[in-house]
Amino acid sequence: MNNGEERRLNGEAEEDDDEDEGNGRGLEAWERTYADERSWESLQEDESGRLRPIDNKALYHAQYRRRLRTASATRIQKGLIRYLFVVIDLSKAAAEMDFRPSRRAVVAKHVEVFIREFFDQNPLSQIGLVTIKDGVTNCLTDLGGSPESHVKALMGKLECSGESSIQNALDLVHGYLNQIPSYGHREVLILYSALSTCDPGDIMETIQTCKKSKIRCSVIGLSAEIFICKHLCQETGGSYSVALDESHFKELILEHAPPPPAIAEFAIANLIKMGFPQRAAESSIAICSCHKEAKAGGGYTCPRCKARVCELPTECRTCGLTLISSPHLARSYHHLFPIVPFDEVSLSLLNDLYRKLPRACFGCQQTLLGAGNKPCPRVSCPKCKQHFCLDCDIYIHESLHNCPGCESARHSKPVAATEE
Amino acid sequence: MAPAPSKLYADDVSLLMVLLDTNPLFWTSSYLPFSNFLSHVLSFLNSILLLNQLNQVVVIATGYNHCDYVFDSSLATNQGSENGRMPALCYDLLQKLEEFLVKDEQLHKEGSEKGLASSLLSGSLSMALCCILFYDLDICTASLCLIFRRFFDQGHSIHNPGYVAIMNSIFSAQRSMVPIDSCYIGSNNSAFLQQASYITGGVYLKPQQLDGLFQYLSTVFATDLHSRTFLQLPKSVGVDFRASCFCHKKTIDMGYICSVCLSIFCKHHKKCSTCGSVFGQAQSDNESASNLKR
Numbered sequence: 001m002n003n004g005e006e007r008r009l010n011g012e013a014e015e016d017d018d019e020d021e022g023n024g025r026g027l028e029a030w031e032r033t034y035a036d037e038r039s040w041e042s043l044q045e046d047e048s049g050r051l052r053p054i055d056n057k058a059l060y061h062a063q064y065r066r067r068l069r070t071a072s073a074t075r076i077q078k079g080l081i082r083y084l085f086v087v088i089d090l091s092k093a094a095a096e097m098d099f100r101p102s103r104r105a106v107v108a109k110h111v112e113v114f115i116r117e118f119f120d121q122n123p124l125s126q127i128g129l130v131t132i133k134d135g136v137t138n139c140l141t142d143l144g145g146s147p148e149s150h151v152k153a154l155m156g157k158l159e160c161s162g163e164s165s166i167q168n169a170l171d172l173v174h175g176y177l178n179q180i181p182s183y184g185h186r187e188v189l190i191l192y193s194a195l196s197t198c199d200p201g202d203i204m205e206t207i208q209t210c211k212k213s214k215i216r217c218s219v220i221g222l223s224a225e226i227f228i229c230k231h232l233c234q235e236t237g238g239s240y241s242v243a244l245d246e247s248h249f250k251e252l253i254l255e256h257a258p259p260p261p262a263i264a265e266f267a268i269a270n271l272i273k274m275g276f277p278q279r280a281a282e283s284s285i286a287i288c289s290c291h292k293e294a295k296a297g298g299g300y301t302c303p304r305c306k307a308r309v310c311e312l313p314t315e316c317r318t319c320g321l322t323l324i325s326s327p328h329l330a331r332s333y334h335h336l337f338p339i340v341p342f343d344e345v346s347l348s349l350l351n352d353l354y355r356k357l358p359r360a361c362f363g364c365q366q367t368l369l370g371a372g373n374k375p376c377p378r379v380s381c382p383k384c385k386q387h388f389c390l391d392c393d394i395y396i397h398e399s400l401h402n403c404p405g406c407e408s409a410r411h412s413k414p415v416a417a418t419e420e
Numbered sequence: 421m422a423p424a425p426s427k428l429y430a431d432d433v434s435l436l437m438v439l440l441d442t443n444p445l446f447w448t449s450s451y452l453p454f455s456n457f458l459s460h461v462l463s464f465l466n467s468i469l470l471l472n473q474l475n476q477v478v479v480i481a482t483g484y485n486h487c488d489y490v491f492d493s494s495l496a497t498n499q500g501s502e503n504g505r506m507p508a509l510c511y512d513l514l515q516k517l518e519e520f521l522v523k524d525e526q527l528h529k530e531g532s533e534k535g536l537a538s539s540l541l542s543g544s545l546s547m548a549l550c551c552i553l554f555y556d557l558d559i560c561t562a563s564l565c566l567i568f569r570r571f572f573d574q575g576h577s578i579h580n581p582g583y584v585a586i587m588n589s590i591f592s593a594q595r596s597m598v599p600i601d602s603c604y605i606g607s608n609n610s611a612f613l614q615q616a617s618y619i620t621g622g623v624y625l626k627p628q629q630l631d632g633l634f635q636y637l638s639t640v641f642a643t644d645l646h647s648r649t650f651l652q653l654p655k656s657v658g659v660d661f662r663a664s665c666f667c668h669k670k671t672i673d674m675g676y677i678c679s680v681c682l683s684i685f686c687k688h689h690k691k692c693s694t695c696g697s698v699f700g701q702a703q704s705d706n707e708s709a710s711n712l713k714r
Contacts, residue, residue: 081679337584
C-alpha cells in the first residue's frame with residue numbers, strides 16, 4: 001500500500017527531478033561525478049529497468065514521516081534550559097581522509113551548523129567547546145550563549161595529533177557542569193574519531209560519577225562502534241550512533257539540536273529571575289558594558305542596574321541578571337505545544353471521492369491534481385480537516401509549527417486552555 | 421537581505437504578499453472608510469505590478485472568522501468588467517473580496533462568540549509563508565506586507581492562542597529571510613507588528629495622515645529589497661520587548677521564569693500554575709506526569 005503510493009509519486013515527480021538534476025548546482029555533468037563520489041548510489045531502476053535518478057521528494061517525505069512519528073511518540077516534557085558541552089576529538093585519527101577532505105574539516109563544518117541551529121531552537125541554553133588532543137583535553141570556550149564566539153574559537157584551532165582520551169574529557173566537563181544551577185539539563189556530546197581511548201585511570205569510575213551528577217552523555221562516532229562509548233551512553237541515558245557518511249553525520253548531529261525529553265529527576269524545577277530589557281531608540285548614544293565602547297543606537301538597557309548591553313540573551317556584566325527578550329521565550333514555545341502530525345489521505349479514498357475533495361492545497365493553493373487529473377498524494381490535518389500538499393506538510397511541521405487551517409478559523413476557546 | 425548575486429535581473433523582481441485586514445468591527449468605527457482604504461491599496465498594488473513586469477502580487481484577506489486568498493497576479497485573467505471601465509486587477513480582487521466578506525459574515529452569524537477581537541493574523545501569515553515556498557527565491561525577493569487597521573496585543577503569554585502561532589510564523593519568516601513589513605492604521609502602536617518587523621528586518625510604519633495612505637505605501641513598501649539599502653526608511657523607535665506575567669497580565673521588565681515550561685511570573689510562587697511543578701525542591705511523583713503531556 002505504502003509502496004504503491006510511493007511508486008505512484010515517483011512516476012509523477014520524475015519529470016521535475018530530471019530537470020532539477022540537470023541544472024543542479026551549476027556544475028557540468030562530468031564535474032558532478034567527481035564532486036560526490038558515490039554517484040551510483042543516487043540511481044535506481046524503474047519498472048522497465050532503465051536507470052533513473054532517485055526521486056528525492058518521495059524519499060525525503062518518507063524520511064520526514066519517520067522522524068515525525070518518533071518525535072510525536074515521545075511527546076513529553078522537554079528540557080528547555082540546557083548546558084551542553086561539545087567535545088571534539090582532535091587526535092590523529094581525526095586527520096583521516098575517509099570523509100572528504102578530512103574528518104576534522106567535516107566535523108568543524110557541521111559543528112558550526114549545529115551551534116547555530118542549537119541556539120535557534122534553544123535560545124536560553126548554553127554551549128561550551130572542548131577539544132581532545134595528545135590525550136589532553138582543552139577547553140576552547142566556556143559555557144556561553146553567543147554562537148559567533150564559539151564558531152570563531154573553533155575555526156582557529158583545528159590541528160590534530162596524538163591519542164584521544166574519553167576519561168580526561170569527561171573529567172574536565174564534569175568539573176564545569178557541576179557548577180551550573182540545578183534547573184539546567186547537563187549534556188555532553190562527544191564527536192569521536194578515534195577507535196581507542198588512552199586513559200590515566202579507571203574510566204568505569206568516571207562514567208559512574210557522570211551518572212551520579214546526572215550528565216547525559218551522547219557520542220557520535222566517525223569510524224566504528226566502540227564498546228566503551230556504547231556503555232557510556234547506555235549508563236548516562238544518552239544516544240550513541242556512528243556516522244556512515246557526511247550527510248548521515250550531519251543528520252545525526254542535528255538530531256541533538258531539539259531539546260531532548262526531560263527526565264524528571266535530572267533537573268529540579270525552579271524559578272529563575274530574569275530581566276526583559278527594552279531596546280533603546282536608534283539615535284541614543286551610550287557606552288556598552290560588554291565591549292566598553294561608546295555606541296550610537298541599538299543596545300538594550302538592563303532593568304536592574306541600567307547598564308547597556310549590545311545583544312540578547314546575555315548576562316548583565318554589572319549585576320549578573322539574566323537578560324532576555326520575550327521573543328526568545330516564544331522561540332521555545334513550539335516545543336511545548338507541538339503541532340499534531342497530519343494524517344495521510346488513503347489512496348482508495350482519493351480514487352473514490354476525489355471529485356469531492358479539495359482540489360488545491362490549503363496552504364499554498366497549488367493544485368493537488370497530478371498529470372491526467374489524477375489526485376496526488378496528500379495529507380490532512382486531523383483537527384481542521386484541510387488538505388495539504390507534501391511540501392507544505394514538511395514546511396509546516398519542520399519550520400512553521402502552525403497549521404494554517406486551524407489558525408484561520410476562530411477558536412471558541414483559547415487553545416492553551418482546551419488542550420491541557 | 422543580501423540580494424541574490426547569481427542572476428542579474430534578480431535584484432529588483434519582487435514577490436509581494438499583501439495581508440489585508442478586513443475586520444468589519446474595526447472598519448466601521450474608522451475615520452478612513454473601507455472603500456477609500458481599498459482604493460489606496462488598489463493603486464498601490466497596480467503600481468507594484470507596473471514597476472517590473474515580472475513582479476508578482478498575492479493578496480490574502482484576513483477576516484474575523486477566516487482567511488482566504490483574494491488575488492494572485494499569476495492567475496489573474498486579463499479581462500475586465502463588461503463595460504471595460506474597470507481594470508482586471510480591481511475587478512478580480514473586488515469580486516473575490518466581496519465573496520470573502522459575505523462568507524465571513526455567514527461564519528460570524530453561525531459562531532456564537534460575541535465581542536471585539538482582532539483579525540486572524542496567525543492564519544493568514546501561515547498561509548502566506550506556505551505560499552512563498554512555491555516561488556523560486558533565487559529569481560525574486562519575497563516580502564510580506566501587513567496592512568492592519570487595528571490589532572490587539574492581548575498579552576504575550578502562551579494562554580493567548582494567537583500569540584504562539586504568530587511568533588512561530590515570525591520565526592519561520594526570519595529563517596526563510598522573508599521580511600515582514602507592517603503598515604498599522606491604529607491609534608497606538610502595535611507591539612506585535614513592531615516585533616514582527618523588527619525580528620525579520622522589515623519596516624514598521626504608522627501613517628500620520630491617512631489621506632495620503634497611497635503615498636506612504638508606494639514610497640515605503642513598494643521598494644524592492646535591493647533598493648532598500650539605498651533609502652532612508654523609517655527606523656524603529658524602540659521596540660517593546662517586555663513580557664507580561666501570566667498571573668496578573670501586567671507588563672513587567674523583571675520577573676521569574678519557570679524552568680520547566682518558561683511561564684513568566686511577576687513574583688515568586690511556590691508552584692507553577694501552568695505546568696504544576698513545585699519549585700525549589702525535588703519533584704514528587706505526581707508532577708513527573710507533567711500537565712504539559714497532551
